[in-house]
Amino acid sequence: MLNLIRNRFLRIPDKMHIMIIAVVVMPLFIGAAIFFSGHFTNVYKVAFISDHAISFPKSKSIQIDKINERPATSSLAMGKYNAFVEVNKDGEFKVTTLKGESDKKAIQTFFEGGKLPENNKTEQRGIGTNILGFVLMLALMQGVALTTFYPEDRNNSTFKRILTSPVNSRQYLAAQGIFTFICLYVPTFIAIAITKICFGVEIGFGLGNLAVLLVILASLATAFSLFMASIMDRNISLGTSGISIITCILAGCFFNFTGNIKVLDVLCNILPQKAFMILIQAVENGRAFQEFAGQLTYTVTWVFALWLVGSVVTNRRIKKGVY
Amino acid sequence: MRFLRIAKFDFENILRNPTLLFSNTVMPLILIGLMGFVTQSFFGSGNMSSYDYYGVSMITLSALLIIMTATNAFMEERVKRANIRMIYAPIPKAEIYLSKILSTYILGTLSFSIILMIGQYLFHINYGGGNLPYILLLVNMLVLFGSCFGTMMCCVMGDEEKASSISQLPVLFFSAFGGIFFSVYGLGKTVAAISNLSPVKWILECAFRIIYDNDFALLLPVTFSLFGASIACVIVCQLTFKPEDFTC
Incomplete structure (x- = not known):
């Protein structure tokens, strides 16, 4: 043997x-x-589509790109952005994302209140x-x-x-x-x-x-x-x-x-x-x-x-x- | 006529191989179903579900893995013996490898087209609706490239096992860096920039742009590059294929 x-x-x-x-x-x-x-980061990459300059508090777990025009939907599919955020006439934020409901809410909360909800991520x-x-x-x-x-x-x-x-x-x-x-x-x-x-x-x-x-x-x-x-x-x-x-x-x-x-x-x-x-x-x-x-x-x-x-x-x- | 006869035999040879048949027909559907099911919770109720994402990425991966079918159809032990007979016959050597490319390509095109249509109409995976023909074309070119690449690897290596184990590596590597399994943008900007070097990334991007944005800008460059690469592979085949290596 x-x-x-x-x-x-x-x-x-x-x-x-x-x-x-x-x-x-x-x-x-x-x-x-x-x-x-x-190196895998769990940062939300958000495209903020607006003509006006609005500043948001900096956060480690959210990264905002301000752009004038809405990017292609395929950039969501490829994961370049996790969400698009637009402001409608009434000043409300509209979140478009392919991610789950809890992620969508978290991003929405951030734009409305300037803070991500705590423990929004699953274990x-x-x-x-x-x-x-x-x-x-x-x-x-x-x-x-x-x-x-x-x-x-x-x-x-x-x-x-x-x-x-x-x-x-x-x-x-x-x-x-x-x-x-x-x-x-x-x-x-x-x-x-x-x-x-x-x-x-x-x-x-x-x-x-x-x-x-x-x-x-x-x-x-x-x-x-x-x-x-x-x-x-x-x-x-x-x-x-x-x-x-x-x-x-x-x-x-x-x-x-x-x-x-x-x-x-x-x-x-x-x-x-x-x-x-x-x-x-x-x-x-x-x-x-x-x-x-x-x-x-x-x-x-x-x-x-x-x-x-x-x-x-x-x-x-x-x-x-x-x- | 003679060439078609050889190609027909090669085609039947693939059909008689249950593993190859399975991996080109049922396997992609299983992969889509599994990955889609497992990652369901990562996707919301938006216009792309987990099945839509993995429907595209797993089809790309499976179509690339047709390389394995090509290497198998060319140099598996049983086929090798038949090849040796052909080498003795007064047949140009190009017919030997071209018939393997053709038979693999036909099988791949047929099965992946059917899979795409089943996916779209039966399982309601978003393959672009009315734009489905363009996705079919893209996958078709990918299959052609895979068939040529696999055959080329066989010609270069002269051995099925070597060819398939070595060609798996670039496939896995480019797939991982092309965003087949996870989005590369999650790894930071540097890696995302590197991923631009992966052809698989461009294929995925092309498919997603067609499906979600009606944007065909990438279709021609991608399909022509694949077609050009296929021709390059065939040229390498002609240069490196040494039938006399078979006989020993």
Whole structure:
């Protein structure tokens, strides 16, 4: 088995592009994401359309551009402006926005009273949770690229030859899994740690907590990629990307949302990413891991289940003589 | 005639691949539905809902991702064997890659046009109402560019896996900086200025201007740039495609 692991590493030069993407480009992506998420401002950008000079009190969370003509509606769609404010004949402010009702009211209140209502924003999720949500999706998509040796071995009949040696399929999968895990874990951890230490970006976790959380994250991605590589024959990468994106959106890796559809709620709660997101949010808020043992066990169960199914499918195909 | 026969076979090959078929037909609708549903609360009852926004941005993203279909249609292991036969036959090499471009393009145009129409008339997503033909044209050009770009990457890299994994990166990068997932203006003025370099931003802006402002100023420049870029890709294909690499 050690030989198999070593073999994976020896074959890296053959797949240099994958390694460069995994070890250089992805960490850069993650670093950039962390860096920019720190800059993400929740400022209302308002176009105030008026011929008269009216001055408004300065506020950190609202930025007013005075213009004479109404800008194109598409600038609202593109997010250049969040709202247009016009004054009608009676001196009332009319707010046009694509944002929700509470935001519209907040802007209206600001123009009428010179102050934004307090706590008008819904409670925001921590930076760390957002970052790890994003990293989780990248890892799920990347994992399968790092598992590429396995389908390649099958296609070249190398897999069959390996099985004639004293190695069984479980050991083979374990070796492949260890390789994928290392290649996912190490660059990701280093990327986040460097951005935290060198650039001083606050990510909401200590390095210890981060290390533990990334172990769970990388195991999940590894198990998932082994599972996908086992059950699919072709277009593995495309299929995996699709499933990862859909399930990550559903599990709230990017946006925390509450739906009103029961079936969808149940579906979301089944996803391992959901449990993981609850866990990291709690950890970021300073709670202990132990309090969320349920979520932890649930995620780990998924890891083992995916691994097991992948292994069973491979074994059955070997017995049938597919490989 | 011979060329059409090759293209027809390539087209059928894509149809026989469930993953490719799924990702070009159902997947965009799922993405629009999901993103729209998840971000519903960020949008008000104004004239653009979350579905309208992600209807445009996710279609753009999916149309760009046709690159994956193109690379797959060209150099997947099973197709590769058939390609080798063609290389032995007295066929100009241009016919080999042009047929992949054509088959991918036909599939993309058909499915994305249908998706846009279903979106507008069945799900009431705002694709411009009477201006829908212009949006169709825009997406059509995007699909053409994606098909040519994917095929070009295959010619340059000589390997499907390399081509698709590498071409995903600029797509993701330009999409993120073009405002596909979130508005770049939220990241401050500098980033917003940088985003002007992203072609995806201009495609989105063009679409939104057509839909919400009846403003066609960007339509011609954008479609012609895409068309020009497609031709450039085909030229690179002709220069770099080495059929003899296949045989080993």
